[in-house]
Amino acid sequence: MLDYTVFHTIAWPSAYSVYFFVIGIAAALFFLSALSWYRAEFKPLRASAFYVSFVLLAVGGLLLISDLSQPARFLSMINPAYLNFDSPLAWGSLNLVSFGLVSVLYFVMMNKGDEINSRRLAVIGSLLALGLPVYTGFDLTVHQHRPVWNTPLMPVLFVALSLVSGAAVASFLAKGDAKLLATLRSFMLWSAGAVAAMLVSLLGTTAYGGSAQELTFMIMTSGSMGLAFIWLGLILGTAAPIGLLLAPVGRQPIGVLAAGALILIGGMALRYAILVGPQLVHTAY
Amino acid sequence: MSEELRLSSRETRGKPGVKRYAMVIDVRRCIGCMACQVACKAEYDVPLGVFRTWVPYRVVGTYPTVKKQFLPRLCNHCDDPPCVRACPVGATFKVEDGGFVLQNYERCIGCKACMASCPYNARFMLPEHRTTSKITSVVDKCTFCYHRVSQGLVPACVQTCIGRARVFGDLNDPNSEVSQLVARHATQVLRPEEGTKPHVFYIGGDRNLTEYGRALYGKSDYLDGERAMFDRNHKI
Numbered sequence: 473m474l475d476y477t478v479f480h481t482i483a484w485p486s487a488y489s490v491y492f493f494v495i496g497i498a499a500a501l502f503f504l505s506a507l508s509w510y511r512a513e514f515k516p517l518r519a520s521a522f523y524v525s526f527v528l529l530a531v532g533g534l535l536l537i538s539d540l541s542q543p544a545r546f547l548s549m550i551n552p553a554y555l556n557f558d559s560p561l562a563w564g565s566l567n568l569v570s571f572g573l574v575s576v577l578y579f580v581m582m583n584k585g586d587e588i589n590s591r592r593l594a595v596i597g598s599l600l601a602l603g604l605p606v607y608t609g610f611d612l613t614v615h616q617h618r619p620v621w622n623t624p625l626m627p628v629l630f631v632a633l634s635l636v637s638g639a640a641v642a643s644f645l646a647k648g649d650a651k652l653l654a655t656l657r658s659f660m661l662w663s664a665g666a667v668a669a670m671l672v673s674l675l676g677t678t679a680y681g682g683s684a685q686e687l688t689f690m691i692m693t694s695g696s697m698g699l700a701f702i703w704l705g706l707i708l709g710t711a712a713p714i715g716l717l718l719a720p721v722g723r724q725p726i727g728v729l730a731a732g733a734l735i736l737i738g739g740m741a742l743r744y745a746i747l748v749g750p751q752l753v754h755t756a757y
Numbered sequence: 758m759s760e761e762l763r764l765s766s767r768e769t770r771g772k773p774g775v776k777r778y779a780m781v782i783d784v785r786r787c788i789g790c791m792a793c794q795v796a797c798k799a800e801y802d803v804p805l806g807v808f809r810t811w812v813p814y815r816v817v818g819t820y821p822t823v824k825k826q827f828l829p830r831l832c833n834h835c836d837d838p839p840c841v842r843a844c845p846v847g848a849t850f851k852v853e854d855g856g857f858v859l860q861n862y863e864r865c866i867g868c869k870a871c872m873a874s875c876p877y878n879a880r881f882m883l884p885e886h887r888t889t890s891k892i893t894s895v896v897d898k899c900t901f902c903y904h905r906v907s908q909g910l911v912p913a914c915v916q917t918c919i920g921r922a923r924v925f926g927d928l929n930d931p932n933s934e935v936s937q938l939v940a941r942h943a944t945q946v947l948r949p950e951e952g953t954k955p956h957v958f959y960i961g962g963d964r965n966l967t968e969y970g971r972a973l974y975g976k977s978d979y980l981d982g983e984r985a986m987f988d989r990n991h992k993i
Contacts, residue, residue: 474813474814474828475816476814477811478808478813480881481881483869483870483873484873540867541869541882541894541895542865542866542867542894543867545865545866545867546866548846548864548866549845549846551846554846554847555845555847556844556845556846556847558841558842559842559844559870561843561845561870562845562846565845611870614843615843615873615874616839616876616952617876617948617951618873682950751873753969754876754878755878757877757878757969
C-alpha cells in the first residue's frame, strides 16, 4: 500500500451503467414482443413492448456514442477495416447495429401484418437481443485483473438482469391483464432468483479471493458501494421483490407492479455497483 | 525466456531477429527527485493531472529511523498487452520489432476499454483543450520514447535519472545492460499473476509497494485534492 500516488480515474464511469440498464431492458422487451407470436398471453405486449424496446435501444445507442470521448468516430466501431475481433466491444457494436436493423424490419413487417416474416424476424431479433446482455457481460469479464468482473458469471448475470428488468417494465405495459401478469410474475420470480443465486456466489468467491478481491468485497458490502449493492441491489431490489411475489399479495396485479418497481430500482443499483465498485480499488494502485 | 512460456503469438521476448526493449529500475538507487516525471512532462507536454510516468512512495520505519521507498511507474509495455486485445478499433498496437505498445491517436474513439484493461493504471484520457498540442480527448500513455529510441537515444526518463536507477535496452540481446541486470539480480515485475509479461523490471522492490493494502478501505477522502484537480481539467 502506497502512502502517496498520483490520482487515477476509473475508466468507465456510472453513465455506462445507465447504458447497461436501458439496453438490457430493450433486449428483454423485444424478446417479450417476439414471444407474442408464439404464446397467446403475450399478445397485448406485441406492439407496446416493441416500441419501448426501440426507444430504449435508440437511447442506449445515443448514450454509448456520447460516452465516447470522440463521439464523431463512432462509425469506426462498425468499420471492417478497423475492427479488432479480439475485443468484445467490436462484437457488441456489430450485434447492436444488427439488432437495430432487425428491429426496423420487424416494425415494418409487424405493421404490414406479414405474420410469416414477423415470426422469422422475431426469432432472429430475439437471438440478437440475447447477444446484448451477453456482450455487455463479456465487456467486463475480459479484463483479467478486475475483481468481480473477471468471472464467468458476468454474461449470465447480465442476461438474468436483463430478463428480470424487462419483465418488470412489461408488467407496467400489461395494463392489468391478469393472465399476462401471472406469466410475467413467473419470469420475474425465476430470473430474480437466478440473480440472487449468482450474486451470493459472486460475493463468496470475491470474499475469498486475493487482496484486490477482498478489498473489493469490503468496498461493495460495507464500503462506499454498500448502499447501492447490498441495500438497494440485493435486499430492496432482489430479495424484497422475491418475498413480495411469493406472498399472497404478489399474485395480485398490485403486488406484481410493486415488485416490478423494486426490481427496476435494484436492477439499476446492481449495474452501477458492479460497474463502478470493482474499479475503485484500482484507482489507488 | 524459454519457448514454452510463450503463450501468445504477440509475445516477442526471446524471438530471434527482433528487439524486445525493456526497462530495469533499481529502486535502491531511486532518490525520489521526480526528475524522470519532469523530463517526461517536458518531452511530451503531458497535461496537468495525468502522468506517463510517476513516482509513488511509501514511508517505512519508526521515527527517527524512517525512509521513503519509491517505486517509479510507467507503462509496462507488456509482451502480451491486454490493452491491445481490448481496443475494438485497433487503435492500440504493439510494434513487433522493439515491443513498444503504442497508440494511434487518429483512430482512438475514446471508449476507454484499454484503460479498463490495464492492470497498471498506465493509461489516461487527454483533456479536451491543450495549450500546444492538438492531440486531445483520446487515450494516451508512455511510449517508451519510441521517437527517441528509434533514433538511437534512450527514453527521456532514463536520460535524466541522476542515480542511474533506470536502465533501458534490448532484452533479446544477451550482451545488453538490461539483459545482464535481469540475469544477475533478483527482479520483480508488477502483477505477474495477470499474465501480461510486463517489461519493466524492478531490482530491490518491496512487495509492500507493489500490492494492494488494507489501508485503502475506508479512505473516502483518498486523494480528494488530486481528484478535484483532475475533474477540473477532464471530462470523463
